[in-house]
Amino acid sequence: MTISGIDLDDHDRAILRALAEDADVSAGELGRRLGMSQPAAWRRVKRLETAGVLAGRRVEVDRAALGFGVTVFLGVKLATRGRVSLEDFERAVVAIPEVQVVQHVLGLFDYRLRVVARDIADFERVLRRRIMTLPGVGNVEANVLLTEERRVGPIG
């Protein structure tokens, strides 16, 4: 399969799948699973890193076990588009520690935010004191996250 820039074969896809499950799998272990030598597996990992396909790590924690029982996705519409600067909004929103994800989107909303809080009362505090006071913020829609599942994507 030819794709922009880098060719992947079945071994590369297997390596990506394994590391997307657990970033700590060693080259030796990858080699054993794929029936190749440790250096051969290591070279493939390096190639995927150099091409930027493997773009670092993601640390996922059990938020509830750490006392953050509530995750909410907010759809934010800016009130005065054209007059308020996107940069001002973005600079202020990324500085809020409870905001994990900020995405500029096209559609019903201008931004999608993922917000974590200890409980619903804490979420209300974040929403009122931090989100609703952002420059240019207009309509906000909230949906409380119940379950989430990351899929491996089109390398299966």
Add this chain to the structure above:
Amino acid sequence: MAIDDTDRRILRQMLADPDLDRGEIAARAGVTPATLWRRLDRLQSSGTVRQRARIDWRKLGYEVEVSLRFTLDKTDPRAFDEFIGGARGVPEVVGIETFLGRVDVRLNVIARDMGHWQDIYRTKVLVLPHIAEVEALMLISTIKDGEGLPL
């Protein structure tokens, strides 16, 4: 599992910079390497923390990312299970989330370009069972994407 301040210090450093190596995490959290390994082992085996590689789909030619928000027909009690079961069978779906609110389920879908997107949407997404309403948000840019917690 009980989490203490040492665990929190370690996790705070890892969340702040996911690419730190273990030596660096230990130094920043103010613990010995031996303590770090022991703590990390416990945190990982209890499922409190896991580390995954991040795949940059753009580097693999996937230029389009869309957030699809669904309302399901909840008169059928199997609606959630059957919809999610179907979505798991679509390789371009990279994330599935369920919600309490106006939106029931969100799918994160990637595609190579707009033509590919249109094909996925028509032949793989709209055929999923129990859809009452669907809205699309097209990703323009990701400004922040982390797992950080105000620990």
